[in-house]
Each structure stands twice: as structure tokens, then as C-alpha cells.
Amino acid sequence: MDPELQDILKDFPPGPLSEYRNNASFNWKDMCLLIQGKDALVLKHKIWSTLEKDPVFAHCATKPTLKENRLLTLQRAQKLAEYNFMPAKNLLQKPEMLDSVVMAIGQLDWSSIVKLQLLYNFVISALYGMGTERHFKEIQRLMRREIGACFCLTEIGHGTNTKAMRTTAKFDVKTQEFVFHTPDFQAAKCWAGNLGETATHAVVFATLYTPDGENHGLHAFFIQIRDTQTFENLPGVSIGDMGEKLGLNGVDNGVMLFDQFRVPRAALLNRTGDVSESGLYVSPFKDKKKRLGASLGTLSAGRVGIASMATANLIKAITVGIRYSAVRRQFGPEDSNVELPVLEYQLQQWRLFPYLGAAYVLINFTRTFRKDFIEMQMAMMNKEDPDRLASVGAEVHAISSFAKPLSSWLAQQGVQECREACGGHGYLAVSGLGSVREDNDANCTYEGDNNVLLQQSANWLLNLWSLVQRRQSVAPYTPLGSAIYLDSAESILKSKCKLDTSQQWFEPQALLDAYQFAVCHLLRSTANRMQQLMDQKMDAFTAKNQAQAYHYRPLSIAYGETLFLMRMMRLLNDPNIPEQLRAVLKSLTALFGATNLMKHLSALTQGGYFQSNTSAALQTAIEQLCEKLKPDAIALIDAVAPSDFALNSALGHSDGQVYRHLEEHMASSMKTRPDWWQQVLLPPKKTSHL
Numbered sequence: 001m002d003p004e005l006q007d008i009l010k011d012f013p014p015g016p017l018s019e020y021r022n023n024a025s026f027n028w029k030d031m032c033l034l035i036q037g038k039d040a041l042v043l044k045h046k047i048w049s050t051l052e053k054d055p056v057f058a059h060c061a062t063k064p065t066l067k068e069n070r071l072l073t074l075q076r077a078q079k080l081a082e083y084n085f086m087p088a089k090n091l092l093q094k095p096e097m098l099d100s101v102v103m104a105i106g107q108l109d110w111s112s113i114v115k116l117q118l119l120y121n122f123v124i125s126a127l128y129g130m131g132t133e134r135h136f137k138e139i140q141r142l143m144r145r146e147i148g149a150c151f152c153l154t155e156i157g158h159g160t161n162t163k164a165m166r167t168t169a170k171f172d173v174k175t176q177e178f179v180f181h182t183p184d185f186q187a188a189k190c191w192a193g194n195l196g197e198t199a200t201h202a203v204v205f206a207t208l209y210t211p212d213g214e215n216h217g218l219h220a221f222f223i224q225i226r227d228t229q230t231f232e233n234l235p236g237v238s239i240g241d242m243g244e245k246l247g248l249n250g251v252d253n254g255v256m257l258f259d260q261f262r263v264p265r266a267a268l269l270n271r272t273g274d275v276s277e278s279g280l281y282v283s284p285f286k287d288k289k290k291r292l293g294a295s296l297g298t299l300s301a302g303r304v305g306i307a308s309m310a311t312a313n314l315i316k317a318i319t320v321g322i323r324y325s326a327v328r329r330q331f332g333p334e335d336s337n338v339e340l341p342v343l344e345y346q347l348q349q350w351r352l353f354p355y356l357g358a359a360y361v362l363i364n365f366t367r368t369f370r371k372d373f374i375e376m377q378m379a380m381m382n383k384e385d386p387d388r389l390a391s392v393g394a395e396v397h398a399i400s401s402f403a404k405p406l407s408s409w410l411a412q413q414g415v416q417e418c419r420e421a422c423g424g425h426g427y428l429a430v431s432g433l434g435s436v437r438e439d440n441d442a443n444c445t446y447e448g449d450n451n452v453l454l455q456q457s458a459n460w461l462l463n464l465w466s467l468v469q470r471r472q473s474v475a476p477y478t479p480l481g482s483a484i485y486l487d488s489a490e491s492i493l494k495s496k497c498k499l500d501t502s503q504q505w506f507e508p509q510a511l512l513d514a515y516q517f518a519v520c521h522l523l524r525s526t527a528n529r530m531q532q533l534m535d536q537k538m539d540a541f542t543a544k545n546q547a548q549a550y551h552y553r554p555l556s557i558a559y560g561e562t563l564f565l566m567r568m569m570r571l572l573n574d575p576n577i578p579e580q581l582r583a584v585l586k587s588l589t590a591l592f593g594a595t596n597l598m599k600h601l602s603a604l605t606q607g608g609y610f611q612s613n614t615s616a617a618l619q620t621a622i623e624q625l626c627e628k629l630k631p632d633a634i635a636l637i638d639a640v641a642p643s644d645f646a647l648n649s650a651l652g653h654s655d656g657q658v659y660r661h662l663e664e665h666m667a668s669s670m671k672t673r674p675d676w677w678q679q680v681l682l683p684p685k686k687t688s689h690l
């Protein structure tokens, strides 16, 4: 083996998981290398082994108070900045490695990496994306950590509907300043991470007015909000903290109001629109919609990152769920006194293995999509063909609009399933599942609520459908190929599923065919439904509302899951993959595809693709695939699991010594009585002896 990896991919000590490990059909180390890649493995190992030695990252024995948590998170974020696991030189050479850094640190502690990213990196990329040369000085100050910032878009009254934001920024020609004002509490900026207690500066979105009173729509500004010497709010700015949340409590989310607060003209991030000294508005974009789209486009980067964050959470949860299930024994055959590991039960496999499949599918998807995203950024920097760039941008937006929702939901549902799969002990904080569940939850909401975001993918598909109806090729509009099969929509919609045995569903191509049918059918029926409603004189807004639940939503989900499968097929068709690994990856892909395809049964039957007995064969395939994957489940986990230090779970430790870890955890409480023990019993009452 590569000497650099010898220290990283070490054999596990013999123990309760050995039997499953010995029965695996492949070598987990080969799978680890294939699915994660050497660079990511080396980097993650460096991160975990460095942080394990650092006392600031030691696991807390008891839950810290909110105040302690905030301070600890700040100290950790500062330490992470010092360690600089991704120096600029490496970032330029291998930008995709940033996801590995975020995933590795996040699997240990999300708050600290979220805090660090928001305080510096997120705002730096916003200034690069929306600002110009005049903001370089601020970028330098952020890089030197002389200042720290937050990102304020959401207001108390509006989040998703960005057009309805009510903070105003009016230009005053006399003083060459913008005057920021919050008309009432509903217009207060809120939720921004680091705003509550930490940030000295903020990217703030406000409606820009020129002196002639014209409203130029939402614009971003980079402004100072706290005094860097005293940390007091600047006069005209009121800042509060939003208080304890369901998770991510190391991050201070804040609320902010402006009272005629003045900032210099240069604060405007002026890449897409500027105000001259004489108060005239100038913009290279004539269409307001396009200008807003261009400035909000930078947010797509956040969604790509969140898909990786959710993947990291799912991996962590499924590691705990499956390792524990392989150790935990309950019941056994009547003629035997041996109890079976709960992993032997079909129901436990059926609940957990599709999420194991999802973890692999998402690792592969997020890695390939990150590559697409980086290529798009490079093409933008090199000012390549603008028409192609516009198409790539629209497709990346459509993909990121399902990637974040589907990955964060898969993680959320997967964590909950793992929690229940671990029974009562799964409910203990030492299972490690509670913090994953609470921290992942926010991924479903920030950077765009999942349900609202999904509609964006469907909008893009409907635009392509109008080309299909005119018998034009969609190819120029799907340069990444995510919807290229729409060019064959006519023949796909005429096709019928001819599979009648469960074994035929073991082929991912069979699932992909069914999925592509589902997308074409849902797309056609959504377009028809919209037409029907508009023929009834309904306006487009109302018609869309009437088609959200059974048309737009399942359409976007089916399109997303189809792309997940297409990207897995690309991996499976790679001739360099060892056969043993290909075989197990094929089964995992088939299980993921088959389980999720069951959600689209109505589209497949209504569209005439499925015959009366098709879904029964699909169900049998799912049962058989679970059984087939059982001997490989632990090795599949070993290939993606974080280090024991990062996992920090008594139930999911790689040594499988669940009961020893639980005993160690509970041992300390066995020696002590509570401080308040004297309040437990009432003093004995004097009894009268009559």
C-alpha cells in the first residue's frame, strides 16, 4: 500500500464487528481510496489528528451553557484559522478539497467551521462576486482577520421573498453617503450568523433609492456596524442576539435595526450597479430582474457547500446506526439460545441500507457537482462564450436548487431513522445522533427553504419542455447533460416497462430508464396542468400555486434523483474500477434507486409505464438487495466513516465495544450523589400515638 496511507488506513482491532468485517466481499481500504480519493483521505486525517491533540477541541463532558458555547466556538474558529488547513496556494490548485476540510471539521463540530466560514470566507467571496477593486482593501482586512463580518439578507417579515425586503438605503448627494433605515421591526435584519455578538462588519441587502426618489431594487452593501476598539454598536445601529436555537448554538445569530445610519458611497458593492457622485444610477444590466439574479447568483455556491455538509451528517449518522445494529442483539430462533444482531432483521436492513446507499450516491454526486461548479467559475473568470456561460449558470442553478433540498432531507430522515434504529440508547447524547440531527436541521432552511427552492428546478425544466413541444433540441440549454434525455422524450413517453423479475431491477440502468420516464411524464403533466388552469383564465401565479404539491414538487425530486443515478452510472462505467468494488457499488446504487423510485409509483402507473405486477417485482428486488448487501454493510461503513474522535459516539465506535463505552460513560455518575439530594425526600412527619 501507498506508504502515505499506511498510517491512515489501519486494520481494526478484533472485536464484536470482526465477523461482519471478515465476511465482506471486498477490501474496505480499496473502497475508501476509490470513493474518497487519496488527497481527501490525507487531508482529513491531518485535520482530525491535529485537532485531537488540541485541548480546545476536546469533547465537552457536559453540555456547555449558551455563553460557554459561544466562547468555545470563537476560540475553536480562531484556532482553525491559525491551522489554515487549506492555504490559498492549495485552494487554487485543488479547490474541490475545501469540501473535505469543511466536512472533516463539521463532523467534529459544525458551529466552529460555520462561524469561521461566515466570519471571513463567505463574505470574502461575496465581496469578490459583488464588489469591485474599491473593496479589495476590505478583503485584505478580512483576510488578516482585523475585522469579521456577517451576511444580512433575511428580515423578520421576509426571508424567501427577497423582493419584499424593506430596509432602505437612500443616497445623499451632499454628504456622498447612503442613509440606512429600518422602517419598523418587521424590516429588521435577522438570522445573520455572527451578527449577534461577533461581527464588526456586515454585507447588508437594502433597497437603493437615488435622490430623485427612484427605487432601484435590492442591492448589497459592505458596512461597519460595531466599533472595532470598543465593540459597541455604532450610533444609529441597534443589534441584538436571537438567543438559543434548536442547534448550531455556538453561532450567534443576530437581529439589527438602522436609524438613519450613514455609510460612505463606496460601501455599495457595485459590480452590477452603482451610484455616481451626482446621484445617478448606472448599471451594465438594463433589466432589473437580471441584475438581481446576477447579484444573488453568488448564493449558489452556498447551496453546493450545504449539499456536502448534509452528506457529512448522513455519513456520521449511518455509521452509528449500522455499527450499533451489528453489535446489538435481540431475539433469536426458537431452537437456539443465540440472539441475532438486529442487523440480521429484514426490517432493520430495509430501514438503514437505503441511507447507506444514499451516503455513497451523495458522496459521488457532490464531488462531481463541485467539479462542474469550479469549471463554471473558471469559465466566468476567463470570460468564455457568454451564451454557453448563461446556459451553464442556469443549469447549475437548477441543480443546486434540488441538491441542497434532497441532500439535507435525506440526511434529516436518515439521522432520525438511525436514532430509532439504535433504540433507547440512540436517544442518549453519547450516541452522537442528537447533535447531528439538530445541526443538520438548519440545512433544510438557510440559503433558501427546501420546498421553495425545489420549485426553481421545475421552472427550469418547464422552460426546456417548451422546446421539446416545438421539437427543438434541449442540448444547448443543458450543457452539463442533466436533462439531455428530454431530447428523446417522445420515445421515452411511449415506452413501457418490460421487467417482470426482481433480478432485472438489480441493474441501475433499468432504474434510470424508469426514472427518465417519470421525469418526462411529470414534466408533461405539469405543463398540461398549467395550461389547463390558465385556460380557465387563471393568472400564472395562481395557476402555479394550484400545481405545487403533485406536479412541481415531485417533478423536481424525480429530476434530482435521476441525476444522482446518472452520476453513479458514470462511476460504475469507469473501466478502471476493480470488479469487486463495482459489484457492491452497483447493488448500493440499485437499492438507493429502487427505494426512492417507489415514491414515484403514481407517475409510473398513471403514465402507463408500470404494469400491474411491476411494483411487486421492484419490492422483491429491494428485499433481495438488502439481504445481498448485509455482509458488506460494515465494510461499506468503514470505507466512509469519520475517525472515532470526530464521530464521538459510544454506539458507533469502530471497535464495536458498545457496552464498554456505555459503561465508561455511566461509571462517573455511579460514584456521586446529586448536590440537591437533601431536597428529594420530605422530612418525616411526627406521628401521634393515640
Ligand SMILES: Cc1cc2nc3c(=O)[nH]c(=O)nc-3n(C[C@H](O)[C@H](O)[C@H](O)COP(=O)(O)OP(=O)(O)OC[C@H]3O[C@@H](n4cnc5c(N)ncnc54)[C@H](O)[C@@H]3O)c2cc1C
Pocket: 151, 152, 153, 154, 157, 158, 159, 160, 161, 190, 191, 192, 193, 248, 253, 442, 445, 446, 447, 448, 449, 450, 451, 452, 548
Ligand atoms: C440557522 C439559520 C441560520 C441562518 N443564517 C442566515 C444568515 O446568515 N443570513 C441571512 O440573511 N439569513 C439567514 N437565515 C435565514 C434563512 O435564510 C431564512 O430563514 C430562509 O431563507 C427561509 O426564509 P423564511 O424564514 O422567511 O421562511 P418563509 O419564506 O417565511 O417560509 C415559511 C414557510 O412558507 C413556505 N413558503 C414560502 N413561500 C412559499 C411559496 N411561494 N410556495 C410554497 N410555500 C412557500 C416555506 O416552504 C416555509 O415552509 C438563517 C436561518 C437559520 C435557520
